[in-house]
Amino acid sequence: MRKYTLLIFTLFLFFQDSFSQTEPRLDSMPGYQPTIMVIPFAKEGEDWRQQLEQDKVMLTAVTAVREGFATAGYSTVDLRARLRQLANDQTIEWGNLTSVKQEVIELSGADIYVEVEPIINNSYNGSTGGLIMTAYDAVSGVSLANHTSHSPSFYTKQYERLVQRAAEEGLLEFIPQITASFHDMLMAGRVLALNITLAPSVSYDLDSPVSGSDLLLAEVIANWLGENTLRGQYHLQGMTATKMIVDQLRVPYLHPTNGQPYRAYRFAVKLRNFLRELGYDCERDVQGNKIFITLN
Template identity: 30%
Template sequence: MKKYILTLVFIVLSSNLKLQAQEKVTQVQPTIMIIPWVKDGQDIRTILEDDFNKRIAIAKVKEAFDDRGFTTYDFTQKLKQAMNEMALKSDEKTDLKAEIIRLSGADIIIETEVFVQKSSTGNSVKLILEGKDSYTAQSLSNKIGESGKFYTDDIAKLSKKAVESCIEDFLNTMNDKFSGIIENGRSIRINIGFIEDSEHNMDSEIGDEGDLLSDLLEEWMDVNAHNNNFHIQGVSENTMVIDDFRIPLKDPKTGRNYRATKLSSKLRKYIKNKLGLSVKQGKRSEAEVNIIIQ
């Protein structure tokens, strides 16, 4: 009888530990960077330098995330770092905003648009917050915060009121979406094609069993997609488009962010080493993989 009781206790304890581990995973808190919203042609380097009120407002947004225990990265520091890196690569064309986001290492970028309105009936601050997955630019949350009108020139207080009017709803939506990414994976796009004079196409038979190339690629997608979660948009003789392929948020071996470039390398090696086809890497980004079979 004691043996059965001990076994039952062990099973219960094991189950509790598993549940705690699962809860720990789903409670992963994203890292954040607050950046100013910029319109086309506007210089992200000077937008805060030229507007003290915007600088105050964005500082208050960052403060709200800091107060709630989030790890945040400073935009100004990352801007300086990006500018230094770009100076060393002066012969390469690089988008400054994209470089800032890349160097930040943040999971989520909060773009903040600030409106300071002054009138005879009172002054106010209006904020538009948009949270995006820093790797895929998927929108995670959008909210508008308004301070209301007050007879004061204290922009810091008005900015704080504007933030407080929307921050909880913003965070609830953002956390729900981010939890979905943790559970279901980060969505990227995969395009597989052929050079113009290739001897192969998606209907080519590969190996001794005569499997179609398209079928083998689909099997690979099923095995390697996070939780087998992927969607093929279409397959033709010369292309395969996977418009929604899920990769894990974190690399299970290193704990670091899992990048699309790693998935791209894995797919390219499979086509070359397992299927015996010549292949080259097409243009790639954090949200898209392009493979070209020769």
């Protein structure tokens, strides 16, 4: 009887301990506070809606991490609400995870998204709940932080509680990692990539002189990049007469005029307008943090 009493008391402490944990707090960020969206890790072909509706462990993991960020002072986005909105707005192919994921991230307006993957391990020592968390910049897809945590081992089938405990333990280290990475990104700027090509029908190339200037078109573009990137930071990976590849360029994380996140499409529009002012018609395409400009 004393053994059972001790076991019950231990489980009581385990499930109640989370309420006494010291929650991580978000330090003041000068000028901007990021918005977080928590999403489940899924393989191609898996339906997010079914995961959240049918997998209680996954739903617990997503909810626990989102609530942890909210408690720490972050603004959060409800993934299920965004999925319902997306389903109401348009017909989408739910099996195409890449497409759905990108649309949800763009629709959410989140600055950072966090993927969570719960893991349950059973052994003769009991059951353990684990949680893998990875944070990404929503625009560039650059990884900002990652962490794996585990709950203690218990003889229980309440896997949701185990995963919740793993989330609470992991967030104590994971949130400060994200805070530090986000501060670094605010200071260093956002990384974009640029690819400039020519349509087959054009009668000029990047080595052609620009009207009213002693410079070639490639040189004019390079000078513009030096003046319109953050502290002139860009790296020219390669250039031919028909193609210019800039594998890295940095722009401010926040737009200098309105204080909103500086999205890649804003930089693309700015470059397109500059080229049109010079008399070059062009088309632009933006995919994540990659900008494609086609002169035609």
